[in-house]
Amino acid sequence: MTMPSSSSEMEKSQSVAESTQKVDEIFYNKEYITLGDRTYRRSDLLTALGSDLSNNNSTDAYPKDQSRFRKLGNPVPLGLASFSLSCMTLSLVNANVRGVTNVKLLISLFMFFGGAIELFAGLLCFVTGDTYAMTVFSSFGGFWISWGCINTDQFHSISGYGENSVMLDNAIGFFLAGWTVFTFLMLMCTLKSSWGLFLLLTFLDLTFLMLCIGSFINNNNVKMAGGYFGILSSCCGWYSLYCMVVNDDNSYFSFRATMMPNAPIV
Template identity: 70%
Template sequence: MSTSSSIQKTNTIEKDSAKNVETVLFDQDYITLGGRTYRRDDLLNALGPQHASAAYPQSTHRKLANPIPLGFASFSLSCLTLSLCNANVRGVTNVKLLISLFMFFGGAIELFAGLLCFVTADTYAMTVFSSFGGFWIAWGCINTDQFHSISAYSDDPQMLNNIVGFFLAGWTVFTFLMLMCSLKTSWGLFLLLTFLDLTFLMLCIGSFIDNNKAKMAGGYFGILSSVCGWYCLYYCVVTPENSYFNIKPAMMPNSPV
């Protein structure tokens, strides 16, 4: 479009703007004012940059909350309570009361935290939290009478021990793989997964050989794992704005952070 035609179009717009406009029609490319049609971009440029910016607002980036502390919280509480029972602390071995904790807080909430890590593009955290969320749901179902998981082996207790051993062996392997992927993260996460892998290993061995002392050892390792989880939870949420007791995560050698 030439300079003269641009001036002519601008004058036309100003002239029409002074009239009593009765009809305004517009679509993505054109605007019709009082029976005259104009290009949308030309009209907005003629009215001034402030109108153009209002018509095409800039997109804003929303800052998302960090879901990792939620995953640590759900894991640590569930792991602590189950491990106390496995270690026979104060003679408690029946976990029936904790099934709701395993399935909802340890399971559903941790799974939810893992899915939120998908939104934040954290593949490792998504894999760890979502997987262990599934573990807690599965463990809760195993101990729920309505699923008849344990009663189905009432006539063969050794087979029950073996199948539980298979279940725990799989989680031992998975935890070891996640442990290998934490060698350049924080000491808190590394120790959490180290103790957790030992927990699964000892519980697995205890199930295969039906040895209560091995299961108790797994319980003690689980308590240590949960303590590391509490530590990770705290340093993820504490800030100078919300606490006087600030700590920074102890990072491992060659950590990129």
Template identity: 55%
Template sequence: MEPISSVSSSQGSMRETKQTQNVEVLPQTPGESKERPNCRHIESVGDYILIGDQFFKKSDFVNTFLEDSGPEMSNEQPRQAAFANPLPLGLASFSFMCLTLGLANARVRGVTNLYLLNASFIFGGAVVLLSGLLSFCVGDTFCMTVFGSFGGFWISWGCLNLEQFGVAKAYADNPQEMQNILGFYLAGWTVFNFLVMVCSMKSTWGIFLLLLFLDLTFLMLCIGSFTQSVNAFMAGGYFGILSSCCGWYSLYCSIANKDSTYVPLIAYPMPGAHIV
């Protein structure tokens, strides 16, 4: 590492912001060279270090240290792979499925047959399930549990209503029993959704309201299955539409920022939330 004998006059002004420290000089042994620089005074001046009356580049110290420390230290550290956030993907598919099912249950424009939507429920459920599996990679246990479970829900809901799976044919002789079994099925999802809703009370208002309206959706559909009440089914449909709206809002907040859009929205945190 060669000392720099001369530095431009601009370094005179750089000394105004220099950092100075006194260094204790080790006693010199008789065998040591007497030509080494005087280390009684060390100054940091811009990209240079002044040791005694000689200037050295800071980068020379770094390179010398790496060379002396061996090949294992000079090699660059492995770069950690960055993972994308799987939350927007799960919210996109979930909100779409929830909106279509809510519109059908609410009898919007006189629609009562869900047959054409069943295949999309299976496809959409696969995307939600994928989002839950990807949440495992980023260490998000909550999203992994919620999206993984609801991915299975949408797939199973589509299978229940498709003739190819033979569920309706199995209960052809006793349709009321099928409605009771469907009510038990929805009751289980009501309990599960309530638990994850309680666990979202320190997230954002969008996520919490999504799960709150979804829990009311399951409850109304459960009651409708047991009582065959059209009003209960329609109420469940409207709560499902509200849940999907909260999902759309949370989705937009997750992907919209000042670098990507002129209209960013804020994901408002719940009281006492630590992470938004």
């Protein structure tokens, strides 16, 4: 064993012990905190110790970094529900299932559930920071509202063309062509997502394409093909919706969405 070589080392160790004891003496008020013989600004010290402590001890009525502790619901399933139901019903009419070709009864569904609710879901995605979902849902919310207005007599969108059915078909073709391009661009952003979302937009793009071509050439069989693709798209939407809302707490039949190759692992 080695003893301290001089009294200076003993004094140094004694001073360290005294300084350690001084740290236990904490004095603070609203703005400053004193630790031993040093005084710190309260906000700077709490920031250095971590934002969690800063939030828990803040005297502000509205803490600055409280948003990440607030649990928000996921608005994506709402958008998928709105889209899938509206797409399913419209596609059944486009496919002439059971001889139904008139969409008048479904206009309220297109404008309120397919349009307003989906637009609302897109705006909620803005709150959660999901730029892609915000763009897709808000855009298709606008589509459903527009499609409902086109088929509403008060807007005279169809009757305004009078007997010129060829111009009407071409105008509808232009409308659907624009949505074909938009859907394709959104489809390219799902190549590393789930198979359900990828197939939803794939079949939806084919739906717009078939309806667009059918309008340009005035061929009902091509439009019916678009209706069948729309039914497949809505089924993929139902699948994606179920995967997002089901869990072990609410169902015995819970499963995860199947991801595409090279999808990022979260």
